[in-house]
Amino acid sequence: MRLEVFIEAHALRRPDHPAVICGGERLTYGQLQARIAALAGAMSARGVRPGDRVLLYLSNGTAFVELTFAALSLGAIVVPATTRLTDTEVAYIAADAEPRLVAHDGAGTGLDLVRRAAEGAIFLSAGAATGGDESLDDWRAEPVMLRPEVPVEWLDAMIMYTSGTTGRPKGALLTHANIITNHHFVNGLEWGLTADDVFLVSTPLAHRTGFARLANALTVGGTLVVMEKFDPAATLDIIAREKVSVAGMVPTICRMMLPAIAAAPHKCASLRRIVVTGEAFPVELKQQLIGLLPHVRLFSFFAMTEAGAITGLDHEEQFTHPASVGRPTPGVEVKLVDAEGAHVADGEVGEIAVRTGAPGQFLTLRGYFRRPKETAETIRDGWVHTGDMARRDADGFLYIVDRKKDMVLSGGFNIYTKEVEQTLISHPSVADAAVVGVPDAIYGEAVLAFVEPRPGGDASEEALIAHCRTLIASYKKPKRVLFVEQLPRNALGKVLKTELRRQAVERCGAPGTGKAAS
Structure with missing residues (x-):
């Protein structure tokens, strides 16, 4: 089963049905x-x-x-x-x-x-x-x-590059089966998607969440509406004009949209499904959204490029289990394991491991492109080790408690701190750097950097942020840079990021003004 065959079938069955709408261009x-x-x-x-x-x-x-x-x-x-x-x-x-x-x-x-x-x-x-x-x-x-x-x-279809803990992106090699199983069968059944739905994409199609909505829409035979650039007021106008019925939303987009929705909720009358990320989506945002749009049903999920849709919450569970990322998706095996790979009991913390079949089948990626070592470290005995630490309650709901991989989730984007740290260290005035995530009112989390300057170095906060902006994507750059004589370390020399997060609150006050450096 191949992705392009879906388009061929829809072209034969409903050649005049709108397929893609973007700006002034409309394609059946x-x-x-x-x-x-x-x-x-x-x-x-x-x-x-x-x-x-x-x-x-x-x-x-x-x-x-x-x-x-x-x-x-x-x-x-x-x-x-x-x-x-x-x-x-x-x-x-x-x-x-x-x-x-x-x-x-x-x-x-x-x-x-x-x-x-x-x-x-x-x-x-x-x-x-x-x-x-x-x-x-x-x-x-x-x-x-x-x-x-x-x-x-x-059967190989796509390589999606994800930043890693080493600071160098690696390509997750996905097959046609991975994409079709996840976005056509699993999402379609879980969320009740149909060929009459109109799907809105407000994020980059080249990003995982944007491509997911593309795959949802065009495999089911619906209509894909693509925004060239996100704008809250324009989004509402597009929803009303194109009668959008399904939209994806990360916390940042939701925060930006709420004032516009509050001013004109009638423009969202066609919406019936909003798909939100399961992790780090505050329940108060969901409550505000449903308060304004009571006819819409929310579905959330916890997923990763390497393993697809792992868990999900239906509409009612968003509020009965707001801190959870949900229960395993039907057909997905999930276990929590300790450092030795042994199962942990309910209530105890373990790393999430996922299995859906052999690599390349169903939801499990085939591997990392030309990286057998990293593939073997991630897929062990058929299980994808996610690097996310969680606990499970007696009813099977999972709760993320920490990330084994050091990562900041900002505006729906995964930012691996090692990548930002290596970028900062490449500046001639920086001896060492450590990056942590801090709460942000708009983006959920923001990047904050602690820097040990080199003797004689004269780099300012503004200069280091500008340096990052030239080497990595703008959303990855630090919002703030704090200078320290020495980074706090344990007896083995490892940087104590818990201590840095405490210092961030102490030195910056209540973080998260929502004003990110441009």
């Missing part, structure tokens, strides 16, 4: 399939073959959708990269993935490093013409070619 399933076929032919003519990687460095738009399914229909592997990343970050992905094709629209921060990292790749411009690059409009106009049949064994 028939039109979308025609574009996919033309682009697949153009890719094939230029040598794209099964197993080749296609890097999509694109902002939100129909081009992302078209190129995704065109690549998949040739057995190629899609590598999405949000334009919020810096050219350094995208160049790293390009060097690691070694793409045959790089598609861009000029919305990223720069392409020079990417071109050097992906030397020999075809560069395709989906935006303004760029010297030497081929044009997406020209590819769309090419005659449709009979594309070669994809061998049945070519």
Whole structure:
């Protein structure tokens, strides 16, 4: 079972039904399939073959959708990269993935490093013409070619890069089965999705949550409405105009949306489902949302790229078990284990391990791209070890208590502190750095850095934040930088981040004004 076959089926069954809406562009399933076929032919003519990687460095738009399914229909592997990343970050992905094709629209921060990292790749411009690059409009106009049949064994579909505790992103290799099982079958059944639903995406399609809604909509045969850029007032107008029925929401988006919803709740009359992240979504936000939109049902989930939808809460459980991330998704095996891998009793804390079948089947990723060591460390005896620490109550509800991996969750994005720390340490005025997450009124958590300056160094807080902004995505940079003579450490030399969090409150007062550095 392959993703592109869903589009082909919908194009035959309901060719005039709206498939993708973005800005002023509207594509029916028939039109979308025609574009996919033309682009697949153009890719094939230029040598794209099964197993080749296609890097999509694109902002939100129909081009992302078209190129995704065109690549998949040739057995190629899609590598999405949000334009919020810096050219350094995208160049790293390009060097690691070694793409045959790089598609861009000029919305990223720069392409020079990417071109050097992906030397020999075809560069395709989906935006303004760029010297030497081929044009997406020209590819769309090419005659449709009979594309070669994809061998049945070519099931790899996507590489999603996730930052890690080492500070270097690694690519989670997902198969067609992973994506279809999670976003079509599991989500569809759990949330009651239908072909008549209209799905709204307000986050980058290249990000996990945005792509999830794309997969929900286009596998079930519904309509995908994509916002080019999020704006609270514009979001409400789009919901009303397009009669959106399903929307995904992270806490940051919810906080920004509430005043607009309070001013015009009637604009959300078509909404019937809001899907929210299970972790770190405050119950007071959910209560405010339902207070304004009592006809909407909330569903939340706890998921990860490597293991899919692990647990979920239905509408009523959002309020009866507000601190929980829910109970295991039907068909998903979940166990809590200690450091030796032994089961822990109810009420005790253990690491969440998940199993849904052999790697690449059902929800379990096939592995990390070209990283057998990291794959073996994560998937042990068929179980994905998530790095999240939790306890389970007598009714089977799970409660996240800590992250084994050092991570900040800000605005729906995972930020691994090691990556930010290494970026800070690369500045010549920094001897050492440690990063923690602190509460933030808008983003849930914000990044706060403690820095040991080098003798004679003269870097200011502003200079270090600017330094980070040039090397990592803007959402990863510290909101504040605090200078210390020496980072607190234990007898083994490990930085005591609990002590740093205490110092953060002591030195900054009640954190979380919601004013992030731009």
